[in-house]
Amino acid sequence: MDELRVTGGKVLKGDVLISGSKNAGLPVLFASVLSSGTTDIQNVPVLQDIKSSVALLESLGAEVFWDRESRDLKIQSDSISNFEAHYDLVRKMRASSLALGPLLARFGKAKVSLPGGCAIGARPIEIHLEGLKALGAQIDLEQGYVLARSQRLRGCRYELPFPSVGATENLMMAACLASGETELCLVAQEPEIVELAKALRSAGAEIEGEGSSTLRIQGKESLSEIHHTICGDRIEAGTYLIAGLMTGGAVKVLGVSPDHLTSVIVALKEAGAEIEVGSDWISLDSKGRRPLSVPIKTAPHPGFPTDMQAQWMTLMCLAEGKTEIEELIFENRFMHVPELSRMGAHLAIHGQKVEVVGGCELKAAPVMATDLRASASLVLAGLVAHGTTIVRRVYHLDRGYEQMEVKLQKLGADIQRVHS
Numbered sequence: 001m002d003e004l005r006v007t008g009g010k011v012l013k014g015d016v017l018i019s020g021s022k023n024a025g026l027p028v029l030f031a032s033v034l035s036s037g038t039t040d041i042q043n044v045p046v047l048q049d050i051k052s053s054v055a056l057l058e059s060l061g062a063e064v065f066w067d068r069e070s071r072d073l074k075i076q077s078d079s080i081s082n083f084e085a086h087y088d089l090v091r092k093m094r095a096s097s098l099a100l101g102p103l104l105a106r107f108g109k110a111k112v113s114l115p116g117g118c119a120i121g122a123r124p125i126e127i128h129l130e131g132l133k134a135l136g137a138q139i140d141l142e143q144g145y146v147l148a149r150s151q152r153l154r155g156c157r158y159e160l161p162f163p164s165v166g167a168t169e170n171l172m173m174a175a176c177l178a179s180g181e182t183e184l185c186l187v188a189q190e191p192e193i194v195e196l197a198k199a200l201r202s203a204g205a206e207i208e209g210e211g212s213s214t215l216r217i218q219g220k221e222s223l224s225e226i227h228h229t230i231c232g233d234r235i236e237a238g239t240y241l242i243a244g245l246m247t248g249g250a251v252k253v254l255g256v257s258p259d260h261l262t263s264v265i266v267a268l269k270e271a272g273a274e275i276e277v278g279s280d281w282i283s284l285d286s287k288g289r290r291p292l293s294v295p296i297k298t299a300p301h302p303g304f305p306t307d308m309q310a311q312w313m314t315l316m317c318l319a320e321g322k323t324e325i326e327e328l329i330f331e332n333r334f335m336h337v338p339e340l341s342r343m344g345a346h347l348a349i350h351g352q353k354v355e356v357v358g359g360c361e362l363k364a365a366p367v368m369a370t371d372l373r374a375s376a377s378l379v380l381a382g383l384v385a386h387g388t389t390i391v392r393r394v395y396h397l398d399r400g401y402e403q404m405e406v407k408l409q410k411l412g413a414d415i416q417r418v419h420s
């Protein structure tokens with residue numbers, strides 16, 4: 001299993017090219033199931049979750065051609081003849097449940113394993129299932145699988161009890177092939193939803209309202225070819241900006257829309273960073289200053305993203321005084337707290353809040369990555385810790401960060417991947 005060795009104390013400076021977004025890319029890969037033509041997706045990052053999705057689509061019978069050099073992925077799904085997403089594939093990646101809506105809408109049947117728990121919480125999918133029922137699907141649960149069947153789905157009005165990103169994606173994809181109009185209310189407003197709407201529209205889907213709380217979709221008999229370029233990964237970009245501020249450096253992230261990171265940019269400015277933005281870049285200059293204390297609460301978009309909470313907590317370990325970090329999306333997303341504490345951070349969990357007493361000196365230690373964003377927070381801690389931090393179980397990191405150690409080396413970090 002690979003590990004990362006990070007020796008702290010380097011000031012990060014320079015430009016970093018941001019990869020295509022994992023979370024924006026995954027739903028577009030699954031949307032290919034809806035398309036009667038060849039889906040062509042550009043700027044596809046080479047990440048474990050994308051590989052898992054490709055394996056799942058191939059297991060269904062889709063033909064996939066992935067040119068990793070040019071980052072171009074083509075999917076032909078007319079040949080799908082298996083409608084089961086097996087547990088072995090789904091347990092590796094929760095986003096596999098995004099196969100459900102498209103399979104059901106196009107082929108009238110789907111058998112998809114329930115994802116089960118994961119490190120950051122129970123993460124059920126009942127909103128996906130209730131929404132599909134509202135569209136006319138018959139849903140049964142058997143031996144850990146969702147069995148979904150339907151004639152052609154029927155447009156409906158459905159109000160989500162919570163703006164789940166995955167449920168919004170599943171339902172908007174399914175509604176594209178339903179008869180008549182579907183109105184989805186209280187939907188997620190994340191940039192990934194806007195990107196998925198763009199991709200579906202390229203194939204002839206009629207969608208209005210993406211980025212707001214209501215989506216209106218006129219169902220079509222079929223969708224043609226999807227042509228889509230995946231946007232830059234806002235969470236990857238935010239992570240490198242925090243790395244710049246933590247190390248007292250200056251970092252410019254290229255290939256990402258600042259509009260996708262508004263709440264993070266506001267918080268970074270409050271923390272004392274000087275920020276400039278262009279249409280597809282963001283630059284941060286710490287001016288060599290220590291960050292200031294800025295409390296955050298995670299919330300659905302446009303609030304502060306839960307996927308940046310662990311990284312923000314690490315940043316706040318350096319700020320003088322007390323800071324409160326509140327996690328309102330996932331019930332168990334503080335797995336990084338005990339690991340950061342082993343590095344000398346002063347953190348106390350009170351329910352859904354963590355009190356950070358900043359201004360401490362972090363010290364290197366062997367630490368264990370527990371989930372994707374927690375892993376990133378440990379690498380960030382390693383960048384400023386005294387000594388060499390060893391981050392184990394980096395396969396979590398590899399699910400969502402493309403060549404993190406290479407990008408950090410280019411910025412001047414002392415970091416190596418060791419195959420052990």
Ligand code: UD1
Nearest residue numbers: 023095123124125126127128164165166167306307329330
């Ligand atoms: C997506 C992102 C993930 C991000 C999350 C929240 C992808 C591949 N993953 O995950 O990185 O952290 O959005 O921004 O895009 N919930 C239910 N019932 C449901 C669905 C969700 O209770 O049917 C709960 C979840 O347990 C969780 C919360 O709603 O507590 C948010 O989940 P959701 O927005 O669905 O996240 P994902 O789509 O899984």
